[in-house]
Amino acid sequence: xxxxENAANVSVRPHHTLWGxxxxxxxxxxxxxxGGIFIILLSLAAIFAPLIxxxxxxxxxxxxxxxxxxxxHWLGTxxxxxxxFARLLYGxxxxxxxxxxxxxxxLGIGLPIGAIAGYAGGTVDNVLMRFVDFMYGxxxxxLIILIKAILGGGIYxxxxxxxxxxxxxxxxxxxxxxxxxxxxxxxAAARAMGGMGPYITERHLLPNSLGPIIVSVTFNVPRAxxxxxxxxxxxxxxxxxxxxxxxxxxxxxxxxxxxxxxxFFPALAIALLMIAFxxxxxxxxxxxxPKMRH
Amino acid sequence: xxxxxxRRVLWLILVLLVVSFVTFALMxxxxxxxxxxxxxxxxxxxxxLNAKYGLDKPFLxxxxxxxxxxxxxxxxxxxxxxxxxxxQILMQGFPKSAILGGTAFILAMIVGIxxxxxxxxxxxxxxxxxxxxxxxxxxxxxxxxxxxxxxxVFSVGLHWFPTGGWGxxxxxxxxxxxxxxxxxxxxxxxxxxxxLETMRxxxxxxxxxxxxxxxxxxxxxxxxxxxxPVVTVAGPEFAALVTGSVIVETIFSxxxxxxxFVEAVFARDYGLIMGTVLFYAFIISFxxxxxxxxxxxxxxxxxxx
Numbered sequence: 001x002x003x004x005e006n007a008a009n010v011s012v013r014p015h016h017t018l019w020g021x022x023x024x025x026x027x028x029x030x031x032x033x034x035g036g037i038f039i040i041l042l043s044l045a046a047i048f049a050p051l052i053x054x055x056x057x058x059x060x061x062x063x064x065x066x067x068x069x070x071x072x073h074w075l076g077t078x079x080x081x082x083x084x085f086a087r088l089l090y091g092x093x094x095x096x097x098x099x100x101x102x103x104x105x106x107l108g109i110g111l112p113i114g115a116i117a118g119y120a121g122g123t124v125d126n127v128l129m130r131f132v133d134f135m136y137g138x139x140x141x142x143l144i145i146l147i148k149a150i151l152g153g154g155i156y157x158x159x160x161x162x163x164x165x166x167x168x169x170x171x172x173x174x175x176x177x178x179x180x181x182x183x184x185x186x187x188a189a190a191r192a193m194g195g196m197g198p199y200i201t202e203r204h205l206l207p208n209s210l211g212p213i214i215v216s217v218t219f220n221v222p223r224a225x226x227x228x229x230x231x232x233x234x235x236x237x238x239x240x241x242x243x244x245x246x247x248x249x250x251x252x253x254x255x256x257x258x259x260x261x262x263x264f265f266p267a268l269a270i271a272l273l274m275i276a277f278x279x280x281x282x283x284x285x286x287x288x289x290p291k292m293r294h
Numbered sequence: 295x296x297x298x299x300x301r302r303v304l305w306l307i308l309v310l311l312v313v314s315f316v317t318f319a320l321m322x323x324x325x326x327x328x329x330x331x332x333x334x335x336x337x338x339x340x341x342x343l344n345a346k347y348g349l350d351k352p353f354l355x356x357x358x359x360x361x362x363x364x365x366x367x368x369x370x371x372x373x374x375x376x377x378x379x380x381x382q383i384l385m386q387g388f389p390k391s392a393i394l395g396g397t398a399f400i401l402a403m404i405v406g407i408x409x410x411x412x413x414x415x416x417x418x419x420x421x422x423x424x425x426x427x428x429x430x431x432x433x434x435x436x437x438x439x440x441x442x443x444x445x446x447v448f449s450v451g452l453h454w455f456p457t458g459g460w461g462x463x464x465x466x467x468x469x470x471x472x473x474x475x476x477x478x479x480x481x482x483x484x485x486x487x488x489x490l491e492t493m494r495x496x497x498x499x500x501x502x503x504x505x506x507x508x509x510x511x512x513x514x515x516x517x518x519x520x521x522x523p524v525v526t527v528a529g530p531e532f533a534a535l536v537t538g539s540v541i542v543e544t545i546f547s548x549x550x551x552x553x554x555f556v557e558a559v560f561a562r563d564y565g566l567i568m569g570t571v572l573f574y575a576f577i578i579s580f581x582x583x584x585x586x587x588x589x590x591x592x593x594x595x596x597x598x599x
């Protein structure tokens with residue numbers, strides 16, 4: 001009797017996966033969900049910008065410069081008579097593009113280097129990690145500015161300048177993850193069954209390191225976005241007329257006393273996007289932490 | 295311990311050598327040279343200038359000359375400030391960056407530790423929630439955005455502080471706050487987590503059960519141990535604050551090293567770029583080294599082999 005009852009219990013026990021559990025936990029975290037929803041809404045607004053605003057980001061209406069927010073121009077116009085709301089929306093495209101493409105570069109360099117160092121160990125690990133240490137010796141922002149100055153140009157060069165400097169953290173993280181997962185029993189089992197290095201790395205090591213990598217990317221995206229804004233602010237980011245929140249701040253800064261909202265809205269947009277990513281990143285970290293799994 | 299320190303110092307020198315070499319190479323890849331002006335100079339003039347400053351020599355020779363100069367404490371010459379050497383320019387800019395960064399650092403440590411401790415000691419009360427909320431928000435808003443928002447409120451709106459410049463204490467407050475917010479939030483988070491962790495330790499329970507005053511337990515047993523992780527981030531944070539004000543210095547028109555660097559890149563002033571990067575790299579690497587060494591002093595459980 002007791003045995004059959006137990007068996008029944010086992011059969012009805014709901015199926016849990018790591019990702020399913022994580023999703024349930026993430027959904028319960030209101031701040032993380034708010035952050036995620038904000039990011040999704042902003043992305044949609046950026047993609048469908050032409051449907052949301054009738055104005056283009058570059059059209060200059062010199063009869064209507066530096067206007068206050070009104071029904072016609074929701075957030076006013078800038079010093080060249082361009083609609084600030086339209087420029088914010090199209091500027092979000094720049095920000096999100098920088099966030100996404102720099103992370104592709106970061107993962108493209110950092111994942112293999114970290115994985116090789118962590119899996120191979122020994123001399124290979126030593127050489128790669130000393131290289132990473134050298135990278136840490138550079139003042140980040142100065143190196144990005146220098147590389148951007150070499151590459152010149154606009155947004156594509158910016159992806160590379162940021163990506164070429166920012167991969168170091170991911171490489172270190174992946175290496176650490178690899179080393180800790182490598183010594184687990186299921187990896188030994190896979191190896192005992194004849195699994196080869198690349199197979200084990202791909203099927204066991206990487207999937208099990210995925211949680212921290214996702215969390216790290218969630219925190220790195222806003223850093224890249226902020227770096228773009230900062231570089232565009234000092235005039236070496238994207239080139240006009242590409243709209244960027246950073247260059248909007250820089251343009252509006254000259255007239256901050258007469259029309260402060262010129263810099264206020266883009267600054268607020270950057271701040272909100274940063275906070276949204278932090279909420280989401282914190283939530284993801286809590287949700288993906290296997291120690292919290294019951 | 296002595297062997298560890300020696301090894302660490304040698305490593306520092308190696309890092310700086312690599313940083314200087316890579317920067318030197320990168321710098322020469324920047325299109326244009328220090329003589330690129332809106333109005334083009336005659337080729338003969340450029341050749342003469344290159345010869346005067348040794349820019350016509352092979353790359354490695356130039357790098358070698360630079361290294362020899364450093365051994366004499368000479369970071370070379372600036373091509374845009376003809377009247378001063380790079381060392382002199384940096385020595386004029388650095389005190390400003392240091393005062394700004396130092397003020398921000400002290401502010402960040404005091405506020406961060408106070409809020410972190412308060413949150414931990416009153417865990418799951420409104421004090422905790424408010425501290426956590428603020429630290430999450432300020433940990434994500436970059437200094438340059440916060441600086442802009444501060445200017446809008448306190449300069450444009452309330453006229454309390456000037457928008458920038460250097461010379462009076464009122465010109466330090468806003469940029470220091472803008473710089474300090476992020477590390478303060480970061481330190482508050484670390485302090486809170488580490489204090490909560492320490493409060494659960496057996497030796498704290500033992501201290502309480504021997505009947506020690508709560509104040510004594512708090513200061514001698516909890517505070518001292520909870521601050522170990524804070525000390526480890528303090529060094530890099532200090533270096534980051536002193537060297538990381540590039541954008542904030544630009545916003546608040548502070549003639550510090552960060553702004554010098556931005557100007558140097560625009561002017562392709564090789565000498566000044568090189569000097570700035572190396573100077574910053576030295577501060578960052580040195581701070582990391584000091585932390586590595588101090589770590590063992592603070593926490594005797596750590597042993598160097």
